Amino acid sequence: MGACTQDNSENISEIRIPLPLGLILGSEGKGIRYGVDKHIDLRVRIPMQGSALSFNVAIACAIFCHEIAKSRINKTLLFCCYGIA
Secondary structure (H helix, E strand, O other): OEEOOOOOOEEHHHOOOOOOOOOEOOEOOOEOOHHHHOOOOOEEEOOOOOOOOOOOHHHHHHHHHHHHHHHHHHHHHHHHHHHHO
């Protein structure tokens, strides 16, 4: 899963996050290098409001990690609920 600001990316809060995964974050100036970018199968973005085009990479990483953790918790809860029934 690669983090990007492009229009061809999907909103991180609206997708099913595949697990296990590798998260690729690019530099704040140039983004993800082409050699790496061509291997990414899922491009995601953080929805933003206002005039800023992107978050700094540390903030973006924290947001992505939060969304990934939420996804893992939801999967675990879903598994537990089905396991009980």
